[in-house]
Every structure is written in C-alpha cells, then in structure tokens.
Amino acid sequence: MGGWGILNLRFFNNALLAKWWWKIFAGHCWSKIIHFNYLSGGPPGPLFHSPPRNKSFFWAGITPLLPAFRACTSKKILNGASTFFWFDNWLGGRAPKDIWPDLFNNCLTPWTTTRHFYQNSSILASFFHETTMEDLFPIIQSIPECSSSQEDLYIWTLERNCSFSVRSFYKFLVDGGLRTPLYPLFWKVDCPSKVTLFCWLANDNKIPSMSNLAKIGCNFQNATDTCVLCYNNSETVDHLLIHCEFASRIWAFYVNNLHLLTTPISLDQVWITWIPSLEAHRRTFWDLLTRAIFWNIWLERNNRIFNLAFLSTTAILFKTSHMLIDWCSAARDPTLHVSSDSIQSVKRSLDFLSARSADLASNSI
Ligand SMILES: [Zn+2]
Secondary structure: OOOOOOOOHHHHHHHHHHHHHHHHHHOOOOHHHHHHHHOOOOOOOHHHOOOOOOOOHHHHHHHHHHHHHHHOEEEEOOOOOOOEOOOOOOEOOEOHHHHOHHHHHHEOOOOOEHHHHHHOHHHHHHHEOOOOOOOOHHHHHHOOOOOOOOOOEEEEOOOOOOOOOHHHHHHHHHHOOOOOOOHHHHOOOOOOHHHHHHHHHHHOOOOOOHHHHHHOOOOOOOOOOEOOOOOOOEOOHHHHHHHOHHHHHHHHHHHHHOOOOOOOOOHHHHHHHHHHHOOHHHHHHHHHHHHHHHHHHHHHHHHHHHHOOOOOHHHHHHHHHHHHHHHHHHOOOHHHOOOOHHHHHHHHHHHHHHHHHHHHHHHHO
16 A cells, blocks of 8 residues: 555455456356356346346455456457447457447447447448448448457456456556556665655655645644744745755755755655656665655754754754765665765765864864
8 A cells, every 4th residue: 555565455355356257257167157147148248337236245246346357358359249349448458439439329239249240230320329321430440350259358458468467456456557657666765664654755745744734724733834944934845845944955065065956846856857867876876865855854843843952954964964874885776885976975075064063163162
C-alpha cells in the first residue's frame, strides 16, 4: 500500500479469486459444469454489469471481479463464438464499443458474438436502429473471419507471456493500472525508511504543515499558520522546505559549494523533473542530499514548535552534511563512494564551517 510493501488483503484476495475466471475461460473440463450451471452454455456476457443474485457463495464471490478481469484481457479471434463483438477487447486490444460509440448505441443486440455478426454480415443493418450500410462500413471491414474450428484465445495483457498472474492483477487492482512516475526509484534509495516516508508524504503535500493543519482546523498549538523558521509567510510545504529564508540559506550553501546551477522550484517537481535533469552520476547523491535537507529542516521546525529550542543555519548544515556522509558511506551505490568529488566537497565544506564556528566563538570571547 502506497509503496510500503504491505499487502492490501482485500485486493489480494480478489486477485486470487480472479484466477478462477482465467481457468473458466481457458476451458478446463470442470468449467463445463460452471457454464452449464451459471452461463446456460454461453460466454459470460450480461455478468459484466449485473452479477446474478441468489447464487452460490463461490459465484457471488467471483462475479463482481469480471469487469476488471476483462479489462485486462484481449482476445485473439479464431471461431468468434466466445467473443462479444462490442464488449471484448479484440480489435487492436480495444473494445469496438469504445471505437464506435454511436453505432454501439444504435445496436439492437449489444451482446452479439463476433461469430454471429460474421455469419450474418449480409443482413448486418437488421441488427441496428435506423442505420445505413454506409454507416456500418467500418464494422463490415473490421469483422474478422470466424471459420476456424478452434475456440478464441484469451490474452492476459498485463504479462509479457500473455498468461494470468495473481501478482499482475493485484497491482492492477491496487493502482488501477496508473502509477506515479515517482514510484519505481523513490523507495530504492539507501536512506532511512522514516526519511523516505516523510519525503513521500511531503511530495504529496500530506505532511502536517501549519497550512495543512489550518485547512482542517487542527492548528491548536499555534493559532496561525505562520512559518516558525522565518515568521514571514504561511507555512506551506513548498515554503517550509524550499522557499523559506531559512531553507533558502541551506539550499544556497550546497548549490554554491557543489557548483549546481539550479534549485528546485516546487516540491512536486523535485523527483519528477529536477533530479532527473541533473547529470546521471550526480542524481543519487543529490537525491540523498535533498532528503537530508528536507528531514533536517523538518526536525528543526518541530524542535522550535514543541521544544522552543533553536538551532542556527550553520548547525543545521553540520547535521545535514554529517547525515549525508553517514548515508553515503553505508550506501551500496558505487557513485556514492566516499572518495567521490561531491562527498569530498561536502567534507571540505564541513572543515570550513568548523573553522568559521571556532572563529566566531573566539571573537565572542
Ligand atoms: Zn519560512
């Protein structure tokens, strides 16, 4: 769920149950009993939208899965007898009802099989309401030959080998086939899970910033949504971690020392466009550094709110650099080796900060 590696048991159970549909469609011997009992010997058409009532526990469990299951299948037509012309994804992986919606709405018998249309192609107009043969020309051209003696083949579109797998269907049920482009690499970076989780939530604007708390009326600790780092702006996620005067000083320090030309503009662009725009060998390093900056700004912000304790920008830079060096020395990625240019620059900047802190301390004496 959300990339945490915890199974959603309801979806996983549905994915396991869907395997029955794959077996039924594959035509195992026992599936003839299912066809006889529940489908009157024909393909499961009207079950698309109206699962039957008063059926067995097993049948009631698997019928609601049919629409999602069929959305993930396409058909290779051989005799056309088990393929619904309008509803099955047989025409270039798409269902004709989605290609010609007007003709579909005019069709008097929507649950017609492709074979039936093939055998009655000369009287095709009789299947439609007020439609000319000219209107039907694209359909006439698309009807495939259904003279084979073999049954149509089901193709599972979510796997390269075209066979059903519980894993692929589970993923489809969880995210509906849609995935954020952030997902593939975001969780594979060598940094503590709590930091990665924080950055994931921040990227989605789901952290309890003052602005977000005020929106839901939960900013009890502070009556306003003012940023506690600069007292100058509303504490939105973008402001707190990127645009705040406090955060800007931290970003500027690293950008100048590591000779980078750009800084992120908004949080939702950090991992989508900003890091990918950097040179390939620097991306993982800047990904880690970004997470370390975000995490330390967040800790400092919490420290000010809950403990009324303040650290300077220099102290945050110390913490961030040490954290980054620790992560890099434990990382498996060879581009993060401690002798790399970027890590050496961070170490030199730490020496500089130490010297400057010592100067300030002696001057104050
Ligand atoms: Zn601020």
